[in-house]
Amino acid sequence: MADGLDNIVKESVLQLAPGVRLKDDETREAKLLLMPECIVKLNHSATEVLELVDGNRTIENIYSELAARYEDETLHKDLAEFLMDALSRGWIELKQ
Known part of the structure; x- marks a missing residue:
């Protein structure tokens, strides 16, 4: 899951x-x-991801849960891009 998230494990x-x-x-x-x-009015995809951002799940947990719901060849890339965008917009943050 390195697509765009190189500095976030x-x-x-x-x-x-x-x-x-x-x-x-x-x-x-x-x-x-x-x-x-x-x-911000969220689309369905953004809602699905942000509902999983709960302060308990890791990025890998979020990916695994989405992968179980959807068969999508670009899921890794799409999730990485969305999370990087959400981080840069200040919607989400790394839990300390």
């Missing part, structure tokens, strides 16, 4: 960043990512 545990939380929006039938400065 697969045993790293991720959590939502402080002040960030997931919320169901029944009106829009979507999941929202609430942050102090903004709200």
Whole structure:
């Protein structure tokens, strides 16, 4: 699982960043990512991943759970890209 996550080991545990939380929006039938400065309406894929970012699962656990649900040849690459993007946006962080 080295695609883009070279400096983050697969045993790293991720959590939502402080002040960030997931919320169901029944009106829009979507999941929202609430942050102090903004709200992001998540697509299905982002929701699936961020629901697994619970402060307990490692990156490898998250990948394994998604791989059990979906047969996708690009899952490693897609997950790595999404996690790097979410880290850079401050949505998630490495658990200390």
